[in-house]
Amino acid sequence: MAQRSHSDRRELIREHAFSAAGLTAAIALVATIVLFFVQLFVTSRASRTAFGLSFLWRSEWNPVTEQFAALPMVVGTLATGFGALLISTPFALGIAIFLADYAGKKVAEPIKYLIGLLGGLPSVIFGLWGLFVLVPLVSKFEVWFGNLVGSEALVASGTTGVGLLAAILLLAIMILPFSSSLILESLLVVPAELKEGALALGATKWDTIQSIELPYVRKSTVGALVLSLGRALGETMAVTMVIGNGMKMPRTLFDPGNTLASAIANQFLEATSPLYVASLIELALILFVIAIIINIAARVILRRGVQQ
Amino acid sequence: MEESLIALETQKINAWFGKDQVLFEVSVRIPRQRVTAIMGPSGCGKTTFVRTLNGLHLMTPGARSSGTILLEGVDTSTMDVVDVRKHIGMVFQRPNPFPTMTVYENVLAGYRLTGQRLSREQADEIVEKTLTKVGLWGEVQEKLFKAGTSLSGGQQQRLCIARTIAMEPAVVLFDEPTSALDPKSTAIIEDLLSTLKADYTILFVTHGLQQAARISDYVAFFMMGELVEFGETKRVFVGPQDKRTEDYLSGKYG
Amino acid sequence: MTRRTFKNNVMGLLVAASAGLLIAVLAVILWHIFISGIRYLNWDFFTKAPAPMGESGGGVFNAIVGTFLITFVAAAIGTPFGIFAGIYVSEHRGQRFADIVRLCADALQGVPSIVIGIFGYTFLVVRFRSYSALSASIALAFMFVPTTARVTEEVLNLVPSGLKEAAYALGARPSSVVWNVSIKTAASGITSGLMTSMARVAGETAPLLFTAFGSRYIEWNMLRPMSALPLQIYIYASSPYPALQQQAWSAAFVLVLLILLLQYGAKHLIARVLRVKA
Numbered sequence: 001m002a003q004r005s006h007s008d009r010r011e012l013i014r015e016h017a018f019s020a021a022g023l024t025a026a027i028a029l030v031a032t033i034v035l036f037f038v039q040l041f042v043t044s045r046a047s048r049t050a051f052g053l054s055f056l057w058r059s060e061w062n063p064v065t066e067q068f069a070a071l072p073m074v075v076g077t078l079a080t081g082f083g084a085l086l087i088s089t090p091f092a093l094g095i096a097i098f099l100a101d102y103a104g105k106k107v108a109e110p111i112k113y114l115i116g117l118l119g120g121l122p123s124v125i126f127g128l129w130g131l132f133v134l135v136p137l138v139s140k141f142e143v144w145f146g147n148l149v150g151s152e153a154l155v156a157s158g159t160t161g162v163g164l165l166a167a168i169l170l171l172a173i174m175i176l177p178f179s180s181s182l183i184l185e186s187l188l189v190v191p192a193e194l195k196e197g198a199l200a201l202g203a204t205k206w207d208t209i210q211s212i213e214l215p216y217v218r219k220s221t222v223g224a225l226v227l228s229l230g231r232a233l234g235e236t237m238a239v240t241m242v243i244g245n246g247m248k249m250p251r252t253l254f255d256p257g258n259t260l261a262s263a264i265a266n267q268f269l270e271a272t273s274p275l276y277v278a279s280l281i282e283l284a285l286i287l288f289v290i291a292i293i294i295n296i297a298a299r300v301i302l303r304r305g306v307q308q
Numbered sequence: 309m310e311e312s313l314i315a316l317e318t319q320k321i322n323a324w325f326g327k328d329q330v331l332f333e334v335s336v337r338i339p340r341q342r343v344t345a346i347m348g349p350s351g352c353g354k355t356t357f358v359r360t361l362n363g364l365h366l367m368t369p370g371a372r373s374s375g376t377i378l379l380e381g382v383d384t385s386t387m388d389v390v391d392v393r394k395h396i397g398m399v400f401q402r403p404n405p406f407p408t409m410t411v412y413e414n415v416l417a418g419y420r421l422t423g424q425r426l427s428r429e430q431a432d433e434i435v436e437k438t439l440t441k442v443g444l445w446g447e448v449q450e451k452l453f454k455a456g457t458s459l460s461g462g463q464q465q466r467l468c469i470a471r472t473i474a475m476e477p478a479v480v481l482f483d484e485p486t487s488a489l490d491p492k493s494t495a496i497i498e499d500l501l502s503t504l505k506a507d508y509t510i511l512f513v514t515h516g517l518q519q520a521a522r523i524s525d526y527v528a529f530f531m532m533g534e535l536v537e538f539g540e541t542k543r544v545f546v547g548p549q550d551k552r553t554e555d556y557l558s559g560k561y562g
Numbered sequence: 563m564t565r566r567t568f569k570n571n572v573m574g575l576l577v578a579a580s581a582g583l584l585i586a587v588l589a590v591i592l593w594h595i596f597i598s599g600i601r602y603l604n605w606d607f608f609t610k611a612p613a614p615m616g617e618s619g620g621g622v623f624n625a626i627v628g629t630f631l632i633t634f635v636a637a638a639i640g641t642p643f644g645i646f647a648g649i650y651v652s653e654h655r656g657q658r659f660a661d662i663v664r665l666c667a668d669a670l671q672g673v674p675s676i677v678i679g680i681f682g683y684t685f686l687v688v689r690f691r692s693y694s695a696l697s698a699s700i701a702l703a704f705m706f707v708p709t710t711a712r713v714t715e716e717v718l719n720l721v722p723s724g725l726k727e728a729a730y731a732l733g734a735r736p737s738s739v740v741w742n743v744s745i746k747t748a749a750s751g752i753t754s755g756l757m758t759s760m761a762r763v764a765g766e767t768a769p770l771l772f773t774a775f776g777s778r779y780i781e782w783n784m785l786r787p788m789s790a791l792p793l794q795i796y797i798y799a800s801s802p803y804p805a806l807q808q809q810a811w812s813a814a815f816v817l818v819l820l821i822l823l824l825q826y827g828a829k830h831l832i833a834r835v836l837r838v839k840a
Contacts, residue, residue, distance in 0.1 A: 011423055011735065018737035022653065025646035026663045029711060032704060033666050036673070036681055043684040094580025102577060111581055118588045120758075120825060122765025123675070124792045125814050128799045129591050132598075132807070173587055180584070204570035227672070234674025236768040237796060261676040261768075268680070268772055284680040288673060295672030299665060364731060367723070369656045394733035404724040408746040421734035421742050468728070475732060 033292065040285040046278035055282060061247045061263075063271070068279035070286060072249045076257040077287075079164055079250070080239065081232040084171030089225060092176055096183035097209060100190075112181070119177035127241030130170040135161035135242055138169065142254050162244035165253040167262075170238050175228045182224035186217040186305065220305030226298035234291050236261040260287040315340040315509035316361070316396075316479055321375035323356055323365060323533075330356050331373070334535045336528055338479075343501050343510045345524035345541065347517065349556070353533040354513045358481045361511070362396040363389045380478065394422070397477035401484045403464035405456030405471070411448050414456040414467055415439060418475040438474045442466045442500060462493025469500070473508065480504070482512040486519070498523050517557065521545055529553050592818075599815025602808045608816075611780050618805060622813050624780045625794040628695065629820070631782070632774060632790055633764045635699035640706030641756060647707065648714025649740055655719070664715065670708040675768035678704055683772035693775035695788035701769040706759050713755030717748040754828075761824040765817060767792035791817040 047055065047068060058069035095115075099108045139161030146159065190213050198208040214221075244256025245266040258266065260283045271277045316338040323331035331353045338344050346354045359365035360373050363384075377384045384392045405414045415435045419426055426434070435452070439445040444466045448459065456467055465485055472480055486494040501510060501523050514520050520527055520541065527544050529537045537544060537553045548554040606621045613620030647663060654660035682701030687693055721744045729739040745752070770776075775787040776797060791813055798810035 015735050015737050018740070021642075021646045022650035025643045025711075026650040026659070028643055029647045029663055029670070029707060030666045032670060032707070035685075036677070039681055039685050040677075091580040091583060094577040095584055098577040098581040102574060103581070111585065114585060114588055117822075118584070118591075120761060120765075120821060121591070122767070122792055122817065122821065124765070124767040124795050124799075125595065125818065126591075128795055128810055128814050129594055131799055132811075133590075133594055176584060176587075204566050206570040206573045207566065209573075230672050234672070234677070236674060236676040237792075241796070241799065261674050264676050264680060265768060265771060268683075281680055281684065284677045288677045291672050291674055291677070292669050295669045296665060299668050362731060364727060367727060367730065390733045390735055393731055398728075398731035400724060400728060400731075402724060404722070404728045406725060406728070406743060406747075408743075408749075417729070418732035418734075421729050421732055421738045423738065471728075471732065 044278050044282035044285050046275050047282040059249045063276055066275055070283055073258050073260045073263045077233050077259040080167045080171055080259055081229055083168035084232045085229050087172040088176045092179040092183055095180040096187055099184050100187035115177040115181055123237040126174055126238040130238055130242040135166050138166045162242055163254050163256045164250055166242040167239045170242055171232045175232050178231055179224055179228035183221050186220035190216050220302055223298045223302035223305055230291055230294035234261055236265050240265040313340050317378040319376040321360055323360055323373040326370040331533045336535055336538050340509050341505050342525040343505050343512055343523055344526040345520035346511055346513045346528050347520045348530035350515055352530040354530045355483055358511055358513055362393050362398055395477050396479045397472035398481040399469050399472055399485045402488045403461055403468055405464050405467050407457045409456055410453045411456050412452040415470050415474050417471050434474055438470045442470045462489050479509045484513050595814050595818055598811035602812045612778050622794050625789040625791045628788040628790040629764055632695050632698050633760055636702035636706055636763055637760050640703035644707045644710025645714050647711035651715045652718035667708040667711045675766055679769040679772050687773055693787040694785050695774050696784040698770045698774035701773050702763045706763055709759040714752055717751035718744050721747045757824055757828045761821045765792055765821055767796050
């Protein structure tokens with residue numbers, strides 16, 4: 001017994017294979033990000049040599065004259081993303097607070113289930129619903145609003161319903177399950193003693209939420225919202241189906257427009273010239289970089305929020 | 309004590325978690341086929357000490373240690389840690405049978421986890437023999453193919469003991485194995501020790517003075533990461549040589 | 563009533579109203595899919611390929627086949643990578659590289675689906691010189707891996723450390739502890755995570771646009787263009803023909819059913835099977 005027992009060679013080989021497999025998969029995951037960047041960077045070369053950095057701030061996108069620049073899409077992306085975030089955040093907070101502090105288990109569990117359901121619906125289904133249900137409603141609203149303010153220009157700019165506004169509303173619905181469940185998660189880790197302490201001092205429920213809970217989850221809520229923004233900025237199919245594929249710089253929310261994602265989805269299969277294709281790939285590159293930055297930033301904020 | 313009566317010897321064991329040193333120069337010789345109680349106030353390093361013996365303390369991130377451990381005279385640092393663990397079994401504070409395995413599979417878990425094949429007859433024999441040894445055979449004979457976690461807490465702990473001794477280790481470490489159990493189950497396990505020591509060298513971590521006095525032949529008293537006193541149980545309890553042991557035994561540390 | 567209690571009541575109403583609104587919106591969307599979807603459903607819809615242009619009738623059997631094939635092949639490619647990466651991160655918890663891997667998985671989960679589609683086109687379709695279902699599966703596998711890795715890691719972290727220690731104390735090696743103890747204990751969590759990832763991937767459209775491309779025929783060959791339900795919904799919805807638009811609703815109904823089946827049905831089934839075994 002006291003001598004070193006003979007180790008089974010096969011056992012050791014299996015051990016090495018196991019750690020090699022884990023390391024390979026881990027490296028593959030990291031390499032994927034690099035691979036994406038390099039691939040998009042290389043294949044968008046034609047566009048980068050033709051337009052250089054001015055691709056980012058010029059506003060002409062014209063397949064006929066082969067002039068391409070990203071600004072209208074960048075504006076469209078930011079407008080729809082922030083617009084959706086602005087509309088959905090109060091509701092997301094409301095839902096999360098309701099589930100964390102007001103609803104009993106019997107009410108909260110089914111609602112969480114429904115949130116999961118809504119969040120699991122494919123983008124294209126939202127697009128379908130948006131196109132045939134939401135867009136006609138937006139169209140009616142546009143006509144009514146145009147007449148209300150008596151703006152010929154507004155009415156003329158489009159009353160079809162497709163455009164930035166429809167995209168914003170649809171996006172607001174789509175990120176709601178995501179942001180509300182993230183905020184809920186952070187609300188649930190607020191220590192009960194803190195809340196009970198405040199309640200024992202005679203604070204109302206809302207006082208407690210306002211003065212104890214919300215400050216406690218401030219950082220993680222910001223992280224959750226940044227993550228949701230990332231989702232909204234990259235959301236493709238639903239936006240593609242309701243935004244109207246407008247190539248000009250949008251002037252009002254009623255105008256048709258494009259986001260980076262929707263421009264690619266709408267135009268890639270029609271792009272015939274190499275420069276057109278490369279320009280669309282460069283849009284993808286921009287979107288990729290934005291998405292990576294936003295996601296990493298959000299994770300860092302969320303992690304700090306948890307540590308604090 | 310004669311050399312041949314020593315199963316396990318440690319020489320100047322130090323251990324750290326990050327920057328905190330938790331064991332200081334612990335040297336002790338553990339007699340073969342006896343129950344040695346490792347006792348001391350909580351946080352004195354007794355659990356860390358037994359975990360250094362089978363290399364399990366390294367599971368904690370940032371943990372490291374130094375010193376020599378001789379198992380039957382062989383320096384364990386020259387051995388594969390897996391072999392060390394096959395010779396030094398361990399029973400934990402909370403009963404932890406594998407929830408995905410039946411009672412039967414739990415007894416044989418060590419063989420399965422180390423990739424050792426057994427014939428049906430061998431397996432049946434080991435299960436029956438080991439469960440009989442821990443006094444569980446009669447109680448679970450009908451439940452062999454139910455989940456190990458379906459047993460009562462005391463039975464689960466005895467199942468874990470069976471799982472450990474099924475591997476025929478030389479030394480068995482018990483890390484406060486009764487602290488999560490009711491008095492009746494505790495008594496059964498304490499009784500079991502007197503039969504087990506016929507075959508195994510036993511180290512039994514406990515913070516209960518009464519328990520140490522009841523079950524052990526030798527006792528090692530730890531405080532603040534140092535081995536304060538080691539000796540035959542009766543001798544230490546009757547006439548402690550160190551002031552700190554005396555204070556602890558008379559209840560001065562609570 | 564003081565101002566504070568008044569405010570308390572009003573805010574209580576408001577947060578309840580936001581939850582109510584969420585339920586209402588979901589109900590409206592599901593109601594539309596159900597009502598508009600079920601209206602044009604018939605046996606042909608499940609069993610036939612699209613009718614030739616200009617003829618009425620036909621179905622989406624080609625897309626149903628495509629969705630299953632593309633999704634399962636994507637899962638088959640992605641699962642080993644995802645699970646091993648998850649194991650790696652969980653086993654090396656607290657180490658710097660593991661943290662980086664986790665961060666990359668999180669970041670990859672946030673990569674817009676259209677970017678994955680473009681990547682699939684430039685990296686695979688251009689290389690193979692043809693649209694193909696296989697390139698779609700590979701593209702989707704890039705979405706599958708990070709979600710699977712994260713779920714696997716999270717579920718593995720929930721395995722009590724006492725169980726792993728017990729296995730190590732018996733002389734088991736790390737691979738044995740992971741396979742025979744951690745993975746087995748976490749099996750139901752991991753499978754339900756895989757199902758959720760599959761449900762998510764099955765509903766993706768953008769990565770398929772420039773890879774699977776779509777096909778009007780019932781196609782079983784992964785090296786050829788193939789349709790899928792989300793793709794068919796998009797194409798039909800964007801068409802000017804009301805008959806096709808109606809089929810888009812029905813296809814949406816089928817897709818939602820399929821996703822619910824994958825996500826909840828399979829989850830409960832698996833949970834039951836595992837419980838019976840245990």
